[in-house]
Structure formats: C-alpha cells, structure tokens
Amino acid sequence: MSLALHHPVAAEIIARQQESPSIVSLTLRLEDRALADRFQFQPGQFNMLYLHGAGEIPVSISSDPSSPDPLVHTIRDVGRVSHGLAQLRPRDRVGLRGPFGRGWPVENARHRDVIVITGGLGCAPLVPVIDYVIQRRSAYGRLIIMQGVKHSDDLIWRERYAAWDAHPDTRVLLAADVGGKHWNGTVGPVTELFDQAQLRTGDSMAFLCGPEPMIRACVQRLLEEGLPADRIWISMERNMQCALGHCGHCQFGARFVCRDGPVFCYADIRHLFGRRGF
Amino acid sequence: MAGEKTRVAVHKFSSCDGCQLAFLNMGEALLTLFEQVDIVHFAEAGPVDPTAVVDISFVEGSLSTAADLQRIRAIRANSGFLVTIGACATAGGLQALRNVADQDDWVASVYATPDTISLLDKVTPINAQVKVDLEIHGCPVNTRQLTAALRSLLAGVTPVDEQDKLCLECKRRHHVCVMVTQGMPCMGPVTRTGCGALCPGVGRDCYGCYGAAENVNVSSLGGHFSTLQLDPAQTSHRLVSFNSADPAFSPGLAAGVKQND
Amino acid sequence: MEAPRSVNSFLPRKALDALLSALRDGGYDCAAPVVRDGAVVYTRLQAQDRLPHGISIQQAPGRYRVGFTDSPRNFSWANGPQALKPFVFTAHETLWSARRDPDGNLCFTEPDRNVDPVAIIGVRSCDLAALALQDRHFLDGACADPHYQARRASLFLVAVNCSHPSDTCFCVSTGDGPAASDGYDLLLDELDDGFVIQAGSPEGQKILDRLPVVSTTDRQLQDINRQNRHAAECQTRRLPPGNLEPALFANLDHPHWQTVAERCLSCGNCTSVCPTCFCYRELDQGTLDSDHSEHIREWDSCFTQGHSYIHGVTIRAGTDLRYRQWLAHKLGSWHSQYGRSGCVGCGRCISWCPVGIDLTEEVATIVGAAS
Numbered sequence: 001m002s003l004a005l006h007h008p009v010a011a012e013i014i015a016r017q018q019e020s021p022s023i024v025s026l027t028l029r030l031e032d033r034a035l036a037d038r039f040q041f042q043p044g045q046f047n048m049l050y051l052h053g054a055g056e057i058p059v060s061i062s063s064d065p066s067s068p069d070p071l072v073h074t075i076r077d078v079g080r081v082s083h084g085l086a087q088l089r090p091r092d093r094v095g096l097r098g099p100f101g102r103g104w105p106v107e108n109a110r111h112r113d114v115i116v117i118t119g120g121l122g123c124a125p126l127v128p129v130i131d132y133v134i135q136r137r138s139a140y141g142r143l144i145i146m147q148g149v150k151h152s153d154d155l156i157w158r159e160r161y162a163a164w165d166a167h168p169d170t171r172v173l174l175a176a177d178v179g180g181k182h183w184n185g186t187v188g189p190v191t192e193l194f195d196q197a198q199l200r201t202g203d204s205m206a207f208l209c210g211p212e213p214m215i216r217a218c219v220q221r222l223l224e225e226g227l228p229a230d231r232i233w234i235s236m237e238r239n240m241q242c243a244l245g246h247c248g249h250c251q252f253g254a255r256f257v258c259r260d261g262p263v264f265c266y267a268d269i270r271h272l273f274g275r276r277g278f
Numbered sequence: 279m280a281g282e283k284t285r286v287a288v289h290k291f292s293s294c295d296g297c298q299l300a301f302l303n304m305g306e307a308l309l310t311l312f313e314q315v316d317i318v319h320f321a322e323a324g325p326v327d328p329t330a331v332v333d334i335s336f337v338e339g340s341l342s343t344a345a346d347l348q349r350i351r352a353i354r355a356n357s358g359f360l361v362t363i364g365a366c367a368t369a370g371g372l373q374a375l376r377n378v379a380d381q382d383d384w385v386a387s388v389y390a391t392p393d394t395i396s397l398l399d400k401v402t403p404i405n406a407q408v409k410v411d412l413e414i415h416g417c418p419v420n421t422r423q424l425t426a427a428l429r430s431l432l433a434g435v436t437p438v439d440e441q442d443k444l445c446l447e448c449k450r451r452h453h454v455c456v457m458v459t460q461g462m463p464c465m466g467p468v469t470r471t472g473c474g475a476l477c478p479g480v481g482r483d484c485y486g487c488y489g490a491a492e493n494v495n496v497s498s499l500g501g502h503f504s505t506l507q508l509d510p511a512q513t514s515h516r517l518v519s520f521n522s523a524d525p526a527f528s529p530g531l532a533a534g535v536k537q538n539d
Numbered sequence: 540m541e542a543p544r545s546v547n548s549f550l551p552r553k554a555l556d557a558l559l560s561a562l563r564d565g566g567y568d569c570a571a572p573v574v575r576d577g578a579v580v581y582t583r584l585q586a587q588d589r590l591p592h593g594i595s596i597q598q599a600p601g602r603y604r605v606g607f608t609d610s611p612r613n614f615s616w617a618n619g620p621q622a623l624k625p626f627v628f629t630a631h632e633t634l635w636s637a638r639r640d641p642d643g644n645l646c647f648t649e650p651d652r653n654v655d656p657v658a659i660i661g662v663r664s665c666d667l668a669a670l671a672l673q674d675r676h677f678l679d680g681a682c683a684d685p686h687y688q689a690r691r692a693s694l695f696l697v698a699v700n701c702s703h704p705s706d707t708c709f710c711v712s713t714g715d716g717p718a719a720s721d722g723y724d725l726l727l728d729e730l731d732d733g734f735v736i737q738a739g740s741p742e743g744q745k746i747l748d749r750l751p752v753v754s755t756t757d758r759q760l761q762d763i764n765r766q767n768r769h770a771a772e773c774q775t776r777r778l779p780p781g782n783l784e785p786a787l788f789a790n791l792d793h794p795h796w797q798t799v800a801e802r803c804l805s806c807g808n809c810t811s812v813c814p815t816c817f818c819y820r821e822l823d824q825g826t827l828d829s830d831h832s833e834h835i836r837e838w839d840s841c842f843t844q845g846h847s848y849i850h851g852v853t854i855r856a857g858t859d860l861r862y863r864q865w866l867a868h869k870l871g872s873w874h875s876q877y878g879r880s881g882c883v884g885c886g887r888c889i890s891w892c893p894v895g896i897d898l899t900e901e902v903a904t905i906v907g908a909a910s
Contacts, residue, residue, distance in 0.1 A: 005682050007635035007834075010645040031644075052639050053825035053832040054435045078850040084435040093645045095637060239849045241821045244682040247839070248818030249846055251868065253788070254875035259680075275791065277860035310827045429825050438822070442843050443804070445893075449811030450630035450838050452580070454620060457893050458603050459577035467806035467893050481576060492844045493858060495804045502601075502894045 005244060008050045008095025009035060014070055016090055019156040022077045023121060024086045025062070028096065029070040036069045043128030044103025044235060044263045048243050049073060050095030051084045058240045058258070059085075060125035061099060065132060071096075074124040100243040101262050104129050104233060109205040113141035115197075115227075117218050119148045119190055119210025123157070125235050125262075126209050134167055141204070143170040144197050148190025148214065152176035152183040173197060191217050194225070201227040207263075209235040216274050219266055229267035236261050236269075252278055284432060285332040287319035289353055291339025291346050292373050292401065296418035297364035298322045298338055303421045314432055333358045334431055336424075340366040340373060340523075341402050354408040361427060362404045365417035369489045370523030374401040378522060403523050412437055415470050417487035417520045423472055440472050441492040444484055448475040456483050463503045465516055468494040468527075486516060490526035548752040549759060551733040552611060555590065558660075558697070561749045567658035567695050570626075572619060574605055579619035581626075581659060590660070598705035598886065600895030614661055614729050617705040620891055622666040622814030626659065627690045628673060631837040634686065634821070638831050652685060658695040662723065664716035665708075665885040667698060669814030671722055675877050676817050695742060698723035702766050704774050707886030709899055712777030715883040717770040728763040735763050776889075776899045778870070778882065779908035786906035787871035791863065795904045800858035802894050807840030809888035809896075810865065815881045820845065841865050862901075870902055 015027035030036040041061050048056045057079070063072035077086040085094065106129055114133050116126050133140045145164060149155045155174065165172040173193040174185035186192050190210075199222075206222050208215050215234050222232055238250035238257040245259030253272045255261065272278045288298055302323060304311060317323070318330040328349075335357035341347060354360055365371045376384055377400050385392045404410055414423050423440070430437040444466040448455070456478055457464040465486035466478060477484050496517065503513045517527040550558065562569050569584045573591050584590075595606040596616040603620075638646045677687040701710075701717035710716030719726055724743030728735040735755055738744040779786075810816040820839035825832035839846060841864045847854035855861050873881035882898075889897045902908075 006685060007647045007649055008637075008645075009647065050637070050834075051433075051435070052637055052645060053429065053433045053823055053829050055823045056821065056834075080436045080438070082850070084433065087434055091643065093639075093643055095645055095647060237849060238854075239845075239847060242819075242836075244684070245680065246677060246682070246684055246817065247820065247836070248841070249820070249839070251864075251872070254784075254872035271788070277791075277855050277863060307827055314827060425827060426824070429827055429829065432827075433825075433829055442845070443806045445804075445806040445808050446811060446838070446840060446843070449620075449808065452621065452625065452630070454576035454578040454580065455603075455808070455891060455893070456577075458601060458891055459605070464893070467804040467808075493805050493856070495800075495802075495858065498802050498804055498894055 005097060008048070008056070008097045010093050011071075011096045013088055013090050013092050013094065016088070019074065020154060022086075023074060023156055024077070025072055025074045026085065026088065026094075027070045027072050028094065030096065031093075039068050039071075039099075041065055041068055041099035042103035043106055043132050044125055045099035045101050046125075046243075046262065047071070047073065047096050047098030048100065049085060050097070051081050051088075052093070052095070054084050055081045056095070056097070056241070057081045057085070058100070058243060060235075060262075062124040062127045065128050066135060074121065076121045097243065101258060102260065104207050104263050105205075106132050110139050111141065113200050113204040114143050115199060115204050115206040115222075116143070116145045117190060117206060117208045117210075118146070119214040120150070120154070122208075122210030122214075122235070123147055126207055127160075129207055130164060134164065134170070137167065137169070141169070142200070143167070144199065145170070145172045146175070146190055146193045146197060147172070148175045148177070148193075148210070150176070151178045152180045152185065171197070189217065190214060191221050194221050199225055199227070201225045205231045205233070207233050212274065219273075229270060230265055232266035233263055234266055234273075235263050284315045284334060285330070286315045286317050286334045286336070287327075287330055287332040287353075287357070288317070288322070288336045289319065289328070289338065290321065291337070291350070291367070291404075292342040293339030293364065293366040293371060295322055295338070297367075297416070300363070300419050300421045300424050301336075304425065307421075307425065311428070315428075329356065331356045334361065335359070336361050336363050337367050337404055338363050340371050341404065341407055342373060342397055344396065344398065347398070347407060350404060350408055359411045359431060360404075360408070361412045361414060362410050363414045363419045363424070365415065365487060365489060365520040367404045368413045368415050368524075369521035370401055370403050371417070372520060374403075374523045375518070377401055378518070401523070406523075412439070415489045416472055420473065422474075440470065442471045443467055443491040443494075444469045444471050444473070444475055444478075444488070447471045448478045451475050451479060453478045456481060457506075461506050463506050463508050463513075463516065465499075468496055468499050485519070487520045489521040490524050494526050496527060546735055546737050546760065547755050548736050548747065548750075549733055549755045550727075550736045550750055550752050552731075554733070554751045555613070557750055558746070559584070559590075561746050562658040562695065562697075564749070565658075565695075565746055567656045569658050569660060571660040572614075577605055578603060579605065579616060580621065581619070581661075583657075595703075596705060598707040598890040600707065600889050600897050601892055602895070603890050611731060612729055614699045614727070615703045617701060617703055617708055618663055618665070618885055618887065620812050620887065622885065622887075623659065623662065623670045623694075623696075624673065624814050626657065626694065627670070627687050628677065628817065628819075629686075629690070631835065632686060633833045633835050636831065636833045639829065649685075652689040654689050654693040656693045656695060658697060660697040662696045662698045663701045663885075664698065664719035665701075665710045665883040666814060667696065667719055667722040668713075668715035668883040669885070672815045672877060672879075672881060672883070673817060696723045697725045697727065698739075699727045699729060700763070700767055700770075702729060702770050704770055705886060705890070707776065707889040708774055708884060709776035709778060709886060710884030711771045711774050712780070713880060713882055713884035717774075718767045728766070730759060730762055730766075735759055776886065776897070778880075778884070778899055779903055779906055782874045783880070783902065783906055784871040784874045787867045787902075790905050790907075791867070793905050795901065796859040796863045799862050799896060799901050802896055803858050803862050804893060805842040805858045805861050806893065807842040808891050808893060809898075810840040810842060811838060812887040812891045813869075814883065814885060814887070815869075816840070818846065841868070866898060866902060866905070870898075
C-alpha cells in the first residue's frame with residue numbers, strides 16, 4: 001500500500017545509529033498512524049526522503065518488510081541532501097513518499113539457493129531479502145552472503161553478519177580490498193570469495209547490489225560459473241527525482257529505473273549494462 | 279550552530295561594490311536575515327571588523343596587489359565557508375583585461391603618478407590563491423542567488439551550483455530567441471544561468487556577464503557568430519569582457535588575441 | 540487526405556468573430572497565435588482582440604523569420620516556438636509546499652489546481668500528436684500527474700489543417716500531418732473566404748451548433764483537398780522510415796555522435812521547444828528563515844550535466860553522449876516506452892537550434908540511411 005505518491009507525509013526520527021563515519025541509519029515513524037498501519041513494502045523498494053528546504057533523495061528501505069513500522073533507512077553521506085539527512089537527530093522530522101519501484105523477486109527464488117552479493121553500502125537494500133529468507137528458512141536452499149568493502153574499517157553491521165552466519169545453511173563471506181588490524185576476512189575484491197562460496201549455480205538465484213564495476217565483475221563470474229542471466233538480479237542507481245517514471249532523469253535505455261526498477265533482471269538490461277553514457 | 283547565530287562577513291577586493299548591493303537589495307528580507315545571522319563585517323553596510331573569525335565569508339572582487347594576497351589568506355584562515363560573489367571574484371572581472379593588455383600603458387594612462395602604483399603581474403580570481411567553497415557568478419550577482427545560497431548554508435546543506443546554460447531559463451520564460459529570429463550574437467548558449475534571462479527578456483542578446491556555463495562549446499558558437507557578421511576579435515571581446523580569467527572562455531580569448539596581433 | 544463525408548459546414552470569414560464569441564460564451568478563455576518579438580506565440584486574447592491575419596513564416600535550420608502579407612488568412616504559416624506543451628506541462632510550477640512549525644513539525648500541502656477552461660485556436664496536427672504522446676507519458680499508468688491532468692482537462696482545441704508547412708517540417712514522414720485526424724474539438728480548413736469547419740467532440744459540436752455556418756460547396760471541398768495534398772507534397776525533409784530503435788542502438792559507437800558534438804552547444808533549446816520532451820527537475824525554494832519551502836518542478840534537459848548526475852559521477856559528461864541520449868531516446872527507445880517514435884515532425888528542434896543542427900540529417904547518417 002502506497003502513501004500519497006505526489007507529496008510527502010511527515011515522519012519523525014525515533015532513533016539514529018551512526019554505522020560508520022559516513023553511514024547513518026535513521027529509524028522513522030510515520031506521524032499519521034492510520035497511514036503507518038497501511039504501509040507495506042517489498043524487499044528492494046525505496047522511499048523518497050525529504051529534508052526540509054533542501055530536497056528529496058531516494059533511499060532504499062533496509063528494515064524487515066514483515067514489520068514495516070517503524071522504517072529503517074541507511075544513508076551514506078555522499079551528496080547535498082544525504083549529508084543534511086545524516087546530520088539529523090531523534091525527534092527531527094523528515095518528509096517521506098513511497099514505497100516506489102520493483103523490488104527483489106524473493107518469491108521466485110523459493111526452493112533455490114539464494115546468493116546475495118553486495119559491495120559497500122549495497123548491503124542495505126538487500127537486508128530485507130536476507131530477513132525474508134531467514135524468516136522462511138525451510139522454503140529456501142542455501143543462503144550465501146558475500147560482502148565486499150574497500151577497507152575493512154568500512155564494514156558495518158559486523159554483529160548482524162555474525163548472526164546471519166549462525167543460521168542453518170547460511171554462509172557469510174566477507175572481503176576487504178584493504179584489511180586492517182584484526183581482519184580475518186579475505187583481502188581482495190569480492191570476486192575473491194567465489195572459490196570459497198562453492199556455488200551450486202544449477203539451482204540458484206543471485207541478487208547483487210553495489211558499485212557497478214563490482215557488479216560487472218561479479219556478474220561475469222556468475223555467468224562463467226554457469227548461472228543463467230535470467231537468474232541474476234541487480235539493483236541500479238540513477239538520478240531519481242520524481243520516483244513516478246515522469247521526470248526522465250533515471251532512464252536507462254527504454255527503462256525508467258525508478259518505476260521499472262531499481263531491481264532488474266540482468267538478462268533484460270545486459271545489452272546496455274556497463275555501456276558508457278547509460 | 280544551535281543556540282548561537284551564524285557569523286557572517288562580507289569582504290571586498292578590486293571591484294565596483296555592486297555585488298554587495300545584492301544583500302542590501304533584499305529589502306524586508308534583511309530583517310529576517312538579521313534574525314538568522316550576525317553580520318560582523320560588511321563595510322558597505324556599516325559593521326567593520328575585517329579580521330573577525332566567521333562561519334561564512336562572502337568575498338567580492340579580484341586580487342590585484344600584494345596586500346590583497348595577504349588579506350585573502352587571512353580571510354580564508356578566519357572563515358569556515360568561503361563564498362566568492364561576482365565576476366571579479368570568480369573570473370577576474372573587467373580589471374583582469376589588463377592581463378591581456380600592455381599594463382604599463384594602462385597604468386600610465388590612468389594614474390598621474392604611475393610609479394606609486396604597485397600591482398601584481400596578473401589580476402586573479404580568488405580561487406587562484408585560496409580554496410573557495412562556493413562560487414556565485416554574475417556581474418553583478420543578484421539577491422535571489424545570495425538568498426538561495428544563504429538558505430542552504432543555514433540549513434546545513436551545500437548550496438546548489440547553478441551551471442546550466444542561460445537558454446534553458448530563457449525558454450522556460452518563453453522569451454523568443456533573439457539569435458534565431460533576429461540574428462543577434464547571443465551569448466546565452468555558453469553563458470551560465472542565474473540572471474533570469476534579463477537581456478533576452480527585453481529583446482537584446484545576452485552578453486555573457488554571468489560567465490561560462492558547464493560544458494560550453496565556444497568554438498562552435500564563435501563559428502556561428504562569424505556567420506552573423508562578427509569578426510574573431512568581436513567574438514573574443516564578447517567572451518572575455520567580464521570573465522577573461524575563466525579558462526572555459528580562453529579559446530575565444532586566444533582567437534581574438536591572434537586576430538588583434 | 541479526402542475530407543470526411545460529414546464535412547458540410549462552412550464558416551464565412553466575416554463570421555470568425557462569432558467563433559470567438561461562442562467560445563467565450565461557452566466559458567472558455569481564448570488563446571490564439573499572435574506575433575510577439577518576432578515569432579508566432581499563443582497568447583490569451585482580450586475581449587476586443589481579433590485574430591491577426593497575413594502572417595507568413597520562413598524557417599530554416601537555426602533561423603525563423605516572420606513576414607506580413609495582405610492575405611486575409613489567419614493561419615497561413617506553420618508553427619511558432621512552442622506547441623501545446625506549456626499549457627499542460629508548464630515550464631515552472633510548485634508541486635507541493637512544506638511548512639515547519641516552531642516545534643519542528645512538518646506539514647505538506649498541494650497547490651490549488653483549479654484551472655480556468657481555455658480554448659486554443661490554431662492547433663496543428665503535429666501539436667495534437669505531441670499532446671497525445673504527453674498524455675500517455677503523464678496520464679497513463681498508476682501515477683497520473685495531477686497537475687498535468689487538471690490543465691489537460693481544461694483544454695478546448697480548435698485545430699487547423701496545416702496549409703503552409705515550413706521548410707523545416709517533416710510531419711508527413713512521421714505520419715502526424717499535415718492534416719489532423721483526431722484529438723481536436725473543432726477542426727478548420729482555411730480558405731481565403733472562410734473555413735470549412737467540423738466538430739471532433741460533443742463539446743466541439745455544441746460550439747459548432749451556435750455558429751452562423753452555411754453548407755459547403757463541392758468547390759470548397761475540392762479546394763481543401765487540393766490544399767492538404769499540396770501541404771503534404773511540399774515537404775522536403777523526412778525521417779528514415781520505420782522503427783529506428785534497433786538501428787540507433789546498434790550504432791551507439793558511431794563516430795558521427797562526436798561529429799555532431801563538435802557543433803552542438805548542448806544548450807537544450809531543442810528539448811525546450813520539442814513538444815514531446817518531458818524531462819523536468821525538482822528543486823526546493825525556501826524562505827530565509829526556513830519555515831516555508833516550495834517544492835518546484837521546471838523543464839530540464841538531457842543536455843545538462845545535472846540530468847545524469849548521481850553523487851560524484853556524471854554519466855553523460857560529454858556532448859556526444861548527451862546528443863546520443865536525446866536522439867536515441869526520441870527516435871529509438873520511445874518505441875519501447877510508448878509504441879511509437881517521440882518525434883512528430885514539427886521541425887522546431889531544427890529551426891530553434893542556434894547552430895541549425897538538423898536531426899533528420901544526423902539520424903540518417905547514424906542509421907546509414909543518408910541519401
């Protein structure tokens with residue numbers, strides 16, 4: 001159930017977690033409680049968050065879709081509005097429109113192995129998928145989570161990874177391009193994890209999110225290992241302003257990333273993925 | 279900044295003082311501004327404390343003398359966020375035209391006692407000497423631009439850099455293109471937006487006082503001007519008059535200098 | 540191109556004012572093409588205003604000139620810099636506003652969307668085709684744009700079959716003109732002594748019923764058929780036929796993109812005058828005290844850096860990529876999105892390009908259809 005699509009509604013920040021020097025998680029409670037009761041989202045969908053007087057940005061929802069109130073958004077301080085949002089404190093208010101976009105096809109992955117490959121903050125849009133699978137653990141095959149970061153200090157949610165790793169048939173593999181002190185994960189790009197992962201590509205579905213060069217490298221590797229392109233799903237990030245498929249900025253060939261994505265089947269976009277200018 | 283007002287200074291170097299007027303032209307909004315900020319140095323308006331430590335400095339004018347260099351470094355050190363305002367501060371201004379002229383000749387023709395005048399070899403915009411956090415272009419800048427920048431800074435976000443071509447704003451206002459309908463050599467396709475398309479709005483061609491937009495194609499426009507009966511020197515003059523220290527306009531400058539030689 | 544059988548009403552030229560009166564009596568403001576600042580632009584007429592006549596227009600790449608003749612005709616010219624787009628998808632408008640109270644609460648409100656009905660007189664078939672495309676973009680699907688919708692519902696369209704295409708026109712090759720087929724309330728064919736007039740909607744019929752029309756003569760019908768044929772045959776520009784999407788996307792690395800970029804100013808004039816370009820950007824304008832902020836949209840262009848900017852990366856930094864985005868979308872991926880090309884052959888992007896870049900030539904080179 002969507003809220004007003006054309007203008008925001010007010011939400012209060014009820015908790016703020018500094019995940020790393022540049023990453024903040026905001027827990028939001030919709031002020032209109034009737035709306036909050038109706039609000040539902042799919043894993044991989046996003047909301048437009050509005051910072052008063054500054055503007056809106058798309059932020060994926062990183063909380064559990066089975067408990068959509070309150071909502072968690074994890075924000076990296078990389079731009080004008082995200083910097084402002086990252087400074088907010090509990091009791092501050094933001095505007096929220098959403099949820100928008102098509103999320104991860106978690107239902108189509110039932111009875112298969114689920115491969116989650118993420119880089120940097122790319123893990124945030126996939127946390128709801130991991131929650132979803134873990135809550136229905138017996139309905140899915142193995143869950144393999146591979147996460148890469150530039151520096152091991154950038155890795156957030158270490159406890160969460162450890163907790164996921166403790167679930168049956170679930171494996172968490174971590175890689176850092178640069179490993180700091182006490183790093184016992186792999187050193188190198190996330191593709192270094194493939195040998196340990198022992199993927200069963202004959203009956204798996206892969207979900208990827210992160211920097212595009214990382215996604216390209218991992219998709220290449222998955223294809224080489226025999227995973228068909230129509231079982232690889234990736235989340236795209238483009239300039240999204242309206243979130244309604246109208247303003248035109250996020251077009252990726254014929255697709256509007258905000259409306260037709262942000263999650264796409266690789267087979268549908270492979271002809272343009274990685275091409276300069278798209 | 280909670281609890282304490284933001285401290286603001288307005289400084290001036292070689293310039294006509296016109297950009298600072300954009301603050302004074304705020305009218306009633308000045309009262310709101312004074313509620314939001316403490317203006318601790320703004321000689322044109324009254325307060326004088328040139329060495330004050332401030333959150334935001336607005337700097338008008340370009341750097342012409344050795345004393346200017348000393349002063350801008352001190353201002354930089356005293357300022358949390360440094361905003362340059364106007365063509366002089368961002369791209370040299372009119373006085374930077376001496377960079378491409380015979381400077382001694384100019385000094386001799388202007389001053390009665392040229393030997394008392396001590397100048398740097400080149401006039402430079404502020405960003406050639408110190409780090410600038412935001413540039414607001416225009417000759418002069420206007421109240422809308424300053425208000426937008428202040429509003430963002432007070433809200434804790436980076437102001438938007440307005441860098442599109444003027445043509446977009448001209449079309450949004452439904453002005454009829456003076457180049458296409460009248461063959462006027464309009465600078466709109468290479469000029470930065472921000473003025474509100476004032477000149478095309480009164481039926482005259484943009485003369486580029488807001489400086490270069492992003493991703494300009496000076497050689498294509500210059501080539502088109504030649505079909506509108508402008509010679510390369512005239513095209514060069516249109517490009518460099520206010521913004522000669524802007525590297526994006528330098529291809530036109532080079533073409534014009536060659537022609538003048 | 541034959542006139543439909545139902546066409547049997549003729550409005551004598553001296554009764555044209557009766558059309559304006561009937562529209563005003565019907566509750567419509569009238570907007571009509573008048574000459575302003577060297578171009579034909581739609582302007583709201585005051586009560587005593589009459590339609591100008593004798594206007595002629597010459598268009599060429601990067602060039603538009605208005606002349607005047609002693610012709611009694613009101614519509615013997617092709618088009619001005621804007622089609623219907625500004626009436627429905629406005630260049631600058633507030634989408635919503637936000638107010639923050641002293642306790643930090645945020646309150647969001649949408650602007651009043653009451654729009655006075657307006658009758659636009661002199662609409663061309665290319666404009667109608669473009670409006671139908673913008674309707675699909677802004678109204679179809681789950682999230683119809685309420686601002687566009689309100690303005691669209693207020694329009695009454697008086698179309699005119701185009702009798703004097705410009706040299707830059709190529710609507711025949713896109714299938715969008717010069718005669719209008721649907722989407723109008725009233726349709727005129729202009730002759731020296733008056734107008735063959737027909738209704739295209741119940742609202743149009745209501746107005747038509749109030750006009751002092753007489754029966755058409757066979758001669759008048761022959762004249763308008765001949766006029767429409769001539770308007771089609773005189774067009775020299777054309778787009779390569781068919782769906783160009785596969786050919787354009789097969790030529791993304793064609794060296795000609797760079798050749799065009801050497802001339803292109805990436806100024807966005809083409810997208811601003813294009814009657815189907817729909818890109819807009821959103822921005823916020825607040826008061827100095829931050830209490831109140833307007834969330835605004837305004838026309839944007841794929842020729843700007845901001846169009847493809849995403850925290851630190853500009854996906855289309857160079858003009859070659861921006862021009863490619865525009866053309867490959869307009870003539871290519873539009874087919875996947877809306878089942879047809881995004882070009883209606885009005886030629887505005889050719890006339891109003893300051894350096895006269897002609898998309899019909901550029902696309903022919905890129906898809907290998909240059910004659």
